[in-house]
Amino acid sequence: MKALIFDFDGTIVDTETPEFESWRLEYAVFGVELPLALWASLIGTTTPGAFEPYSWLESKIGRALNRETLRTRRRAVMMDLIAAERPRPGIEDWLAGGRQRGLNLAVASASRRPWVEQHLTNVALLERFDHLATGDQVERSKPAPDVYLLAAQKLGIAPHEAIAIEDSRNGVAAAKAAGMFTIAVPNPMTVDLDFSEADLRVDSLAGLDLAEAIRRAGG
Template identity: 35%
Template sequence: MIKAIVFDFDGVILDSERLMYLVMQKMYRKYNLDLPLSIWSQAIGTQHGFNSIDYLEEHAHVTIDNEAFYKERDALFNQLVDEEEVLPGVKSVLEQAKRLGLKIGLATSSKGEWPRKHLSRLGISDYFQSIKSWDDVLKVKPDPALYIKSLESLGVQPKEAIAIEDSFNGSLAAKRAGMYCIVVPNAVTKQMPFGHVDGCFKSLQDMSLEKIVRYFSPELRTKA
């Protein structure tokens, strides 16, 4: 029976992945270079899938001051992301989970202060009983460690939990941990392959968590 739900953060709760891609495109245009989404997508949901400076130096034939590059990138990104609101449907699903008595966790490849800052800013931090981040594991997604840590923290078994993801790397991590996984792709992840997941939705808006929980809980279906 489903006892917990575990959210990814970037791209599921906050539309940060789209914003970072827009910022990176702007940074690359300064060097008259395009950044194809197919290349950038390697970085989504993980920490080590793509080195933006190595790619830029190789293809634009320039030498980049790493510190200056990241300082400018982060300033542009933070200016945009600090104005973002929670993605549609997130608060509804959190309320539904609370009403159903589900434990709620967060598993993100980002550093811990990042999600905590924005969960607080968005007014939803109190919903989460467990937050596991880059700081808590040796390897981030697509390695399953973050989800395994989340399950341990919430005190549930893999088949008692549903992960909500938006990326290939994140969903692969959840499945490797033995969990059910549903994905809600966004503008920068919709082209990714998701044949390995248990469900795919256009949005969390108007989602019935009770129906999803029942679907993944055979003992509830037999009672219906």
């Protein structure tokens, strides 16, 4: 193995729980419950799907909303919640261990580069990565493999020479389609999803030795 490639949202920092919570609170203002199972279908991709949060809320209350007002209010709540988040357990140890082993380190995120840079900076991890591959740099979002293929290209490696770390089904599908050994590390939003496509599933990177992961990936 020559590289570790990490998803960002929900994998390095749990931005997904704060985002869901901000939407849940917004829905509650209108007396509507936001089902977690419905929300989970969106995680890990920016590709439009059957569920669009504003449209779904409008369908439940039977009228149009001032989306800009809602967006501003909800985003403020979300950003406050994200600001309190730290790197997920095991992330910093894996970054340090990867560097000690001479592995390249990259991010492959469906989110836009400014978002990823901002939140990596907030947790003092931006400089730990050799490259960022983000959703605004590719044509297709996860579950298409584009962003993982871009990360491998930036690192100058073949996709099979990287281990991908993901928290979502869309992300796992993308990494596997790119030809990477893929580890699923679910967060509270995705813990109940089916990750059978992943090569390995663990509750936390803190409970998985990097050397063992490399061995399982074929060295």
